[in-house]
Amino acid sequence: MDQRISFITLAVADVAASRAFYVDGLGWTPEMEADGVLMIRVGEHVILSLWDRGEFEEEVGTI
Numbered sequence: 580m581d582q583r584i585s586f587i588t589l590a591v592a593d594v595a596a597s598r599a600f601y602v603d604g605l606g607w608t609p610e611m612e613a614d615g616v617l618m619i620r621v622g623e624h625v626i627l628s629l630w631d632r633g634e635f636e637e638e639v640g641t642i
C-alpha cells in the first residue's frame with residue numbers, strides 16, 4: 580500500500596493569530612477561509628486545515 584498524508588487538521592485557540600503567522604508572516608496563500616477555519620495548501624497534495632478549537636470540538640468531539 581502506498582501510504583501518504585494529504586490532509587492535516589489542527590485545532591487552534593485563535594484562527595486569526597494562526598492566519599497572521601502562516602499567511603501574513605510566512606506568506607502562504609489560503610486555499611479556503613470560512614468562519615472558524617482556514618485551509619492552506621502546503622504541498623502539491625497536502626492541505627493544512629486550521630480550525631477554531633471550539634468549532635472543532637462541535638464537529639468531531641472533545642479534544
